[in-house]
Amino acid sequence: MKVLIVSDTHGHEGNLEKVLGKVGDIQHLIHLGDVEGHEDYIEAISGCPVHIVAGNNDFFSELPREEELWLEDYHALLTHGHYYCVSMGTSRLEEEARARGFQIVMYGHTHRPELKIEEDLTVLNPGSISYPRQWGHEPSYILMEIDRDGEAHYTINYLK
Template sequence: MKVLIVSDTHKSHRNLDLIIEREAPIDMLIHLGDVEGCADYIEAVADCPVHIVRGNNDFFSELPAEEEFFIEGQHVFITHGHYYYVSMNEERLKQEARGRGADIVMYGHTHRPCFIKEDGLITLNPGSVTYPRQEGRRGSYMVMYASEKDGVEVEQKFV
């Protein structure tokens, strides 16, 4: 299964459209928040199952703050991350994920990519498609390949 993971598009679709075209076909899209009212657009262009959580800029949104689901036998926990103070570090988020029995936790909010694999937990942040904050300031996203047989592989990519 090929899963496209993005975050923090902030109403701008140019890079998201390019990424979806580049990575097609995808089996699932995960958006980790700050869509700013554009969830319907994202669901329409993805043309696959979509999971979107509410970010700190998704005012008055009815999107869920968090979601848990399974991908090829892996328990996935997604959130924007601001309620777990991820701008400081990922420790509270990782603690919560472990408490929920998650194998993979995904978050956004910081606009900086992160990939940590430790103690049976994968923690990842694709960065921001629109407003990157890491060195080089290139829009970023991740692609995850998952299968029951081979497990999970994650690639960090740039626009």
């Protein structure tokens, strides 16, 4: 199973379109918020099930604040992260994810990619595919692949 994880497109899907063409077939697209009203377009171009949560710029949106999702044997929490103050660190988000029994927590908001794999919890942020803020300012996304043995593998990728 291949899962594309993105965040913070802010109404500019050009790079998302490039990534979709580049990564090939995916089984799920996860968008961690700040679509700014373009959720229907993102669903239309994805060609697979799409999971989108509301970000702090998704005003008047009916998108959910969070979503729980099973990716094979992995229980994942999807959130934009602003309600957990992720700009100040992820400890509050990690505590919540552990308390609720998740193996994976995905968030956006900071526009900086992160991948932290611990024994009981994987914390990931794909960064921003449209407005990156990390050193080098390369648009980023994460591919999650679950192999035949059910093991999850993650890669942070940059659009060059």
